[in-house]
Amino acid sequence: MQHDYIVGETGIKESTLDKTRALDQFLAGVERKAFRIAEIAIGNREEALDIVQDSMLGLVQKYADRPSEEWTPLFYRILQSRIRDWYRKNKVRSRWMGWLGFRKQGEDQDLEDPVEQFADPVSREPMQTLANENSIRTLEGAIQQLPIRQQQAFMLRAWEGLSVADTAIAMSCSQGSVKTHYSRALNTLRTELEDHWP
Amino acid sequence: MNENDFLDQVKKTLDRQAETLDGETLSRLNQARQSALQQTARNSGHSLTRTWIPMGGVAAAILLSSIFLFRAEEMAVVSDSTVDEIDIIASSDSLDLYEQLDFYMWLLEEDTDAV
Numbered sequence: 660m661q662h663d664y665i666v667g668e669t670g671i672k673e674s675t676l677d678k679t680r681a682l683d684q685f686l687a688g689v690e691r692k693a694f695r696i697a698e699i700a701i702g703n704r705e706e707a708l709d710i711v712q713d714s715m716l717g718l719v720q721k722y723a724d725r726p727s728e729e730w731t732p733l734f735y736r737i738l739q740s741r742i743r744d745w746y747r748k749n750k751v752r753s754r755w756m757g758w759l760g761f762r763k764q765g766e767d768q769d770l771e772d773p774v775e776q777f778a779d780p781v782s783r784e785p786m787q788t789l790a791n792e793n794s795i796r797t798l799e800g801a802i803q804q805l806p807i808r809q810q811q812a813f814m815l816r817a818w819e820g821l822s823v824a825d826t827a828i829a830m831s832c833s834q835g836s837v838k839t840h841y842s843r844a845l846n847t848l849r850t851e852l853e854d855h856w857p
Numbered sequence: 858m859n860e861n862d863f864l865d866q867v868k869k870t871l872d873r874q875a876e877t878l879d880g881e882t883l884s885r886l887n888q889a890r891q892s893a894l895q896q897t898a899r900n901s902g903h904s905l906t907r908t909w910i911p912m913g914g915v916a917a918a919i920l921l922s923s924i925f926l927f928r929a930e931e932m933a934v935v936s937d938s939t940v941d942e943i944d945i946i947a948s949s950d951s952l953d954l955y956e957q958l959d960f961y962m963w964l965l966e967e968d969t970d971a972v
Contacts, residue, residue, distance in 0.1 A: 679897045686893065690886045691875040704882070712889035719896045795874050798867060817864050818871050849863055856858060856866055 682723060685730050686715055689819075693738055696814050699802055700742045701749075710745060714738040732821065735829035739811050746807060794855070801851040805844050808832075812840035813848070 690711060697707035717737040718730065725733065802810055808830070815826045816837070826841075827834045858866070878886075954961065 675897065679894055682897060683890065683894055686890045690890060691878060692871075694878070694882065694886060695871065695875050708882070708885050708889065711886065712892065715889055715893035716896060719893045723897055794870050798870050817867055845860070845864075848867070849860075852863075853858070856863070 678723060681727055682719060682730075685727065685734075686718075689731070689734060690715075692819055693734070696818075697738065697742060699799055699814070700807065700810060701745050702803065706745065710738065710741045713741050717741075731819075732825040732828040735815055735819065735821070735825075736831060739815075739829055740831070742811075743807070797852065797855045801848050804851070805847060808836075809840045809844035809847070812837050813844035816841050817845075 693711050693714065694707055697710045698704055701707060701710070714734060714737040718734045721737075722730065722733045802813065805813065811830055812826060815821045815829055816823070821829060823834045823837050826837045830837060830840075
């Protein structure tokens with residue numbers, strides 16, 4: 660009887676370990692893209708990191724017991740929800756700050772970051788580096804100009820490679836809406852970037 | 858550039874940026890992941906609790922039912938004598954008859970012997 664109990668407890672521990680390992684692999688696989696999606700969406704590194712951490716916690720707390728195939732759309736659903744929450748809060752905060760006559764933090768900080776003035780210690784061809792950085796900044800700028808729903812649809816479909824159905828789950832909308840948002844985003848980006856990427 | 862080439866270029870550009878994130882950001886992401894994973898252990902502890910609490914509840918319910926049934930039998934036994942007492946009180950005979958029952962029983966025996 661006691662032996663059965665010990666075996667049962669060990670089984671529970673093993674299954675917990677397996678689940679933890681699977682979650683670790685999953686989160687390690689999506690964390691960089693999730694961070695970049697959040698950072699591009701809100702334009703703030705620290706808050707993007709907080710949003711990714713919240714999303715990871717949300718997945719573990721709510722959906723860890725769900726089949727691992729469902730984790731990707733569910734994780735991005737939480738991430739997109741957190742990004743939308745951030746937009747809502749920021750909108751309210753901006754209104755209040757504007758009404759009270761305060762300027763947004765950073766508006767007076769147009770000075771260049773001294774860290775950026777240091778040379779890159781990794782030896783790379785300067786022209787290649789410049790081309791890469793320009794390419795990234797141009798693309799980021801164009802994506803940031805998109806309405807948030809188009810931005811979400813484009814990043815999830817084009818970069819993360821989610822299907823229309825999974826993107827619809829992640830965005831909490833219909834598949835038709837995903838197609839519309841994605842198509843509009845693609846057209847806008849192609850128009851915006853055609854001069855940079857001939 | 859056709860659509861597929863454009864998307865390929867977008868993907869490569871974004872991938873390149875994600876692959877070259879600075880060390881501090883990677884460290885923060887790792888910390889965030891570890892912090893979230895600790896929650897799994899806590900959740901599994903909760904799931905154990907969630908298993909044991911209903912089992913304990915069922916055991917307690919069975920125990921209470923057994924006690925109730927046992928006590929019900931006792932109450933049934935007690936109720937027989939209670940019914941007798943109620944019959945006496947409710948009967949139309951005078952209570953004196955019952956209080957002096959020994960005397961009446963003796964008188965009855967005396968009459969029987971005399972016969």
